[in-house]
Amino acid sequence: MQIESLLSADARNLRPSAIRKFAAMMNDPAIISFAGGAPSPATFPAGRIAHFAEKVVRDTAATSLQYGPTRGLPALRDAVASICRERGFACDPATQLLMTTGSQQALYLVSATLLDPGDVVLVELPTYIGGAGAFYARRAELVGVAQDDDGIVPAALEETATRLRAEGRRIKFLYTIPNFQNPSGRVLAAERRRDVLELAKRFDFLVVEDDPYGELCFADDLDTTPIKTSDDEQRVIYLGSFSKVLSPGLRTGWIVGEPALVRQFELTKESADLCSGMLDEAIIAAFCAAGELPEQIKSVRAFYRDRRDALLGALDEHFTGRATWTRTEGGLFTFVTLNDERDTAELLPPAVERGVAFIPGGAFFVDGSGANTMRLTFAKETDDRMREGIRRVAELFFAA
């Protein structure tokens, strides 16, 4: 059997995720890990989910254990439409919404529905690995757009779009995570959100706005209003998720978009998995119907805010003058850029020998840059272990 000759061109183009090789060290309890990307199990409302799981199976087995609509359980779609209204935009649950098997499937459905090989997708520098993976799976060409502390730099976006247009290239969409971006932890400034949408109109591309962290905001006065709220042309495809506020094991995300596009995503999903997990959807619908989501989100925010404080405090103590990093106001990550040009990928093995791990940032840059950066999550370790971990990293990196 010659496997290679059997594979589709798309499959031959697939490569293991650049951070997959770090998976083992993320879960080794002997290693202080800043390397994961998952939420903390301490934030999962396990008792309540156990309660609702038992209840929905007993009360509604004919729905929660059966095949369901490809678009998702009607009760959950109504709950998500309410969430969208609270975030500032209308969403007709019958025509503009599709529930997905986690947010990753949303990215994949967008990719399979919109991208032909060679199509250009604009992504942030750095960007989310899973988004990039979904676009590479269709052999798209990913073109990076510079960010600074306020997110995408509009002038850089304009310059890139102008250049691509001059080259006769088709930009299908810009992929952006405006709130507490993975991996950078940055927030796209409010005025830049308007700029981005204006450029999308001018250069006629779509915006895929991925917002899994928007609810995990630690600051009261920060503007995290989705770009979608200003979307008067239905040019924005908005992706949401319950993974970070509730549980990623209940694989439940969603897509909001223009009705004809949502219809196409639905057709692609029908061939991809028929429908998402009805038990997962029924549990989340029951949780929302009981009115427990707002309190849950408050509690998750408080949990991560404290962790964030501990990590930024440790960085202040040990990294000041030797690196810069995001003063993260939400989400799960901060992102460090060393003052000098050392490659964090080369620093990782000795760090792991010292019992501490991080993700070298180069994996997140589609243009090959970012060697002197790294992503740190504050979701996994206790405050004490984070302080100790940062001390060890500083000792390794900066010892004279």
Add this chain to the structure above:
Amino acid sequence: MQIESLLSADARNLRPSAIRKFAAMMNDPAIISFAGGAPSPATFPAGRIAHFAEKVVRDTAATSLQYGPTRGLPALRDAVASICRERGFACDPATQLLMTTGSQQALYLVSATLLDPGDVVLVELPTYIGGAGAFYARRAELVGVAQDDDGIVPAALEETATRLRAEGRRIKFLYTIPNFQNPSGRVLAAERRRDVLELAKRFDFLVVEDDPYGELCFADDLDTTPIKTSDDEQRVIYLGSFSKVLSPGLRTGWIVGEPALVRQFELTKESADLCSGMLDEAIIAAFCAAGELPEQIKSVRAFYRDRRDALLGALDEHFTGRATWTRTEGGLFTFVTLNDERDTAELLPPAVERGVAFIPGGAFFVDGSGANTMRLTFAKETDDRMREGIRRVAELFFAA
């Protein structure tokens, strides 16, 4: 927004499933429906699933509510490897197995990993709509192979493969459901399973053996041994599912295949949805670990056997001499061929007016044949309603 111009070539090729338009009537309680394809909720062990759901969330929230391995929960993979051994073939859970978000995702992953536009997939006449949909999603060309009461006709398979070879066409794989096929209810005869595998070797194509119904066997002496058991070249990709024996709402299927191929399916799945639902997998793993699956399967078999008896009895009474149908020995369906050439699609609207529904069989034939056939499920209605439904259909079809 010009939606059409935004779509990928694959997306433009997608069409709604040919049986989707019948969805509404499948669920109208006023209509006696032979039209569904879903298992009966009466077979779901709701009390036990409620118990295990509550238990696994309470005991193992850090696993069951978290992201998990793309290949699936290790405990469940071990359970599936045992199931495979019982079905007669070895499966190394570490290298030859991938859990999927239902069997539909398995079909999609096979399709996305192996098919380029224009590749040939051989399918049975008739074949499963969801399989065909997954292959059309990659713009494959589906070529039908004749069946008779013993399943695929080897001479027809040989003739088709010979013709395609002469035309210089590449056959990537044969898609077959050897046990109690959806829609035909037929079983591929044991000696033909050998013939099919020999032809696969001779013409160098893979066999995708989809076996969701194999456990639902009503006869003690029927040989339903998977083709996979004779697969000395790892040429067979075997698909299994918990949807028909346990619950389709817990979206859990699997793929067994050659390790390098499984690795590719895993990469495709990573981009498609990262991992399947961990709560679903944990519930099923706990159910299997408690040793409850064999009794559950026995009970599901007995349930459907009785229903099958009622439907075939009604057909004997009302259809004899006017049609032929599968004397189904397992699964969920029988398949009727009218003696004359009338089109069942034209007979459906007046049937629905009389309060009874079926699926016109033409939807299952990729070559446009089968107009005088229909699929009937015995999973949905009570015995009395089935008898009344068949009486009404006969009255409509055969009244002088």
